[in-house]
Amino acid sequence: MTFESLGLHPSIIKALAESGYTEPTSVQAQAIPAGIEGRDMMVSSQTGSGKTAAFMLPALHKFAIQSDEQPAGGKTPNQEMQSSRSRGERPRFKAAQPKMLVLTPTRELALQVTTSTDKYGAFNRRVKAVSILGGMPYPKQMQLLSRNPEILVATPGRLIDHMESGKIDFSQLQILVLDEADRMLDMGFIDDIEKIVAATPEGRQTMLFSATLDGMVGNMAKRITRDPLIIQIAGSASKHENIQQRVHFVDDLSHKNRMLDHLLRDETMDQAVVFTATKRDADTIADRLNIAGFAAAALHGDMHQGARNRTLDGLRRGNIRVLVATDVAARGIDVPGITHVVNYDLPKFPEDYVHRIGRTGRAGRNGIAVSLVNHAEGMNVKRIERFTKQLIPVSVIEGFEPKRSASAPRSNKPGGWKPGDNRGGNKTSQRTFSKPGSAPRNEGSGFGKGPRTGSGTGNPAGAPRRSFGER
Structure with missing residues (x-):
């Protein structure tokens, strides 16, 4: 037609x-x-x-x-x-x-x-x-x-x-x-x-x-x-088959920040949206990412319209590589270059999870959605699985293993469990986050090997770079 x-x-x-x-x-x-x-x-x-x-x-x-x-x-x-x-x-x-x-x-x-x-x-x-x-x-x-x-x-x-x-x-x-x-x-x-x-x-x-x-x-x-x-056409619980979804369990805030830093250094990432629960966290994380060398910016409801427009324009032009946003602020964003979505905080409602990960994989493209989950939030993951009617795989990256493994074996039935499943989740190398269909990488050095630059929003070229997770 x-x-x-x-x-x-x-x-x-x-x-x-x-x-x-x-x-x-x-x-x-x-x-x-x-x-x-x-x-x-x-x-x-x-x-x-x-x-x-x-x-x-x-x-x-x-x-x-x-x-x-x-x-x-x-x-x-x-x-x-x-x-x-x-x-x-x-x-x-x-x-x-x-x-x-x-x-x-x-x-x-x-x-x-x-x-x-x-x-x-x-x-x-x-x-x-x-x-x-x-x-x-x-x-x-x-x-x-x-x-x-x-x-x-x-x-x-x-x-x-x-x-x-x-x-x-x-x-x-x-x-x-x-x-x-x-x-x-x-x-x-x-x-x-x-x-x-x-x-x-x-x-x-x-x-x-x-x-x-x-x-x-x-x-x-x-x-x-x-x-x-x-x-x-498709309910809000669509499977998003073109989006690779992953859960990473984290022990504490420091572990979560180090994991975020690693994920955003993935060489396959063009642009990413990082979702936070509060406006204050969006500002704080965006600032810390800029210090770590990423071209990052925050987007939330307390910003004036002019600032919001400039941020979105920078995102569309590719000057902003990482957008740190709250649910409402990021609603409706349609930028083809967004290859990754990271749930720094899980959403309050399962419906919001679907809308969040929908910021990537637009118009049939492939995308990656990663959720950083504390062990105490396991029930929230199960609610999302029941709503989407699909299991979200648990992955472990070498060098970033949580001290605790998944609290219970996970089944192929959304939101359920069955005896005999792998208790520790799927242990993967750093290649886990390559784009679907892309060749695996041996080094797994993450997003960018040198200091990132970002048209006024990131770290200046040649400036010393440190991990987002460093204090």
């Missing part, structure tokens, strides 16, 4: 071709035709499956056709305000009237959706997409809204602020999308979502995307959709 066979507007086909997209993914192949027909949808799809294009391409197709049918000319609200100023009149702000609203749980995901939309709509200049986010300066937000964009991408909290101040009018809204709806509910946005949905026209098209359609998410989806098409 090709994008042409889905009946998309020629301007979109051209933009997709220039971006290197030729064949739709499974979720795109099912969702795009239904979206073009105007059907409501409830979609369960794993991260990295191409869901942004699944809801954005049919919307852009619809707006491109409307744009073709409308005569050129006419003033935007911003142009009308400028005309008023030139006539000496006091300009009056006119509320933005978007045709499409995309709600996302985090700023990073909102920016990613907007960036993708600009790419897909590169040849339809009359369709504008903007992001309204917390942490963005208020005058900048007013400037964006004054353009009266057709597509508005927003986080719920900041959107409510503009709705209540009369800056946004949803009377012309045609399409409503809830992206990662399960995460928005986990973050406590249920009341905000209900309020936003109530402010939109009843005749709108609604598309909801979520890792799962069970429980509260499913109940909400049924309330806000009409005769929806249900698409289930």
Whole structure:
């Protein structure tokens, strides 16, 4: 199947071709035709499956056709305000009237959706997409809204602020999308979502995307959709067969830090995301990694939007090799160069484990996900295994063996055990962390043999280098 066979507007086909997209993914192949027909949808799809294009391409197709049918000319609200100023009149702000609203749980995901939309709509200049986010300066937000964009991408909290101040009018809204709806509910946005949905026209098209359609998410989806098409590509407990998963047991914090240092020196690593439980740990670990010679940076919710944008831009450009992040901050990051994910701390919920490791192995690429686990956290590993319905192998690297072996033999049954299994896990050499399909290395010297440099974020060339685990 090709994008042409889905009946998309020629301007979109051209933009997709220039971006290197030729064949739709499974979720795109099912969702795009239904979206073009105007059907409501409830979609369960794993991260990295191409869901942004699944809801954005049919919307852009619809707006491109409307744009073709409308005569050129006419003033935007911003142009009308400028005309008023030139006539000496006091300009009056006119509320933005978007045709499409995309709600996302985090700023990073909102920016990613907007960036993708600009790419897909590169040849339809009359369709504008903007992001309204917390942490963005208020005058900048007013400037964006004054353009009266057709597509508005927003986080719920900041959107409510503009709705209540009369800056946004949803009377012309045609399409409503809830992206990662399960995460928005986990973050406590249920009341905000209900309020936003109530402010939109009843005749709108609604598309909801979520890792799962069970429980509260499913109940909400049924309330806000009409005769929806249900698409289930893969649940959030997808096996991620293209991602090699490993557990390394560590004795204490010092052992964990030495292990992290070793893993990040893997020569096969292009870029890595290290997940921590707290914002403070993200800052501390990023600082210590920089001292150890890695080009590292932190990403968390306490950072100003400008700093977050610079960090993500550095990650995409390859200037940042190691991103140390919290769960919410890293949500939605799609960088092809991320080959490794390291769970420095295990997540609170098994669902978050799936989303974490989904930062690597994007779009069918291979990836490696490693969890550093204290012996007391064995039950948390078992919960993840039960949720993902697969066993996560325990590995031991020569020279980094824990003082204690695994507390019980592990079975091939997810989350269970059986007598006779190897009690100590799988003892491996340092070659364990080579990319799938790559040739084994004899030296196993890790990521980089000399001092790493990193465009202002890492250690300067020639500076003495020490292990991250050193005090």
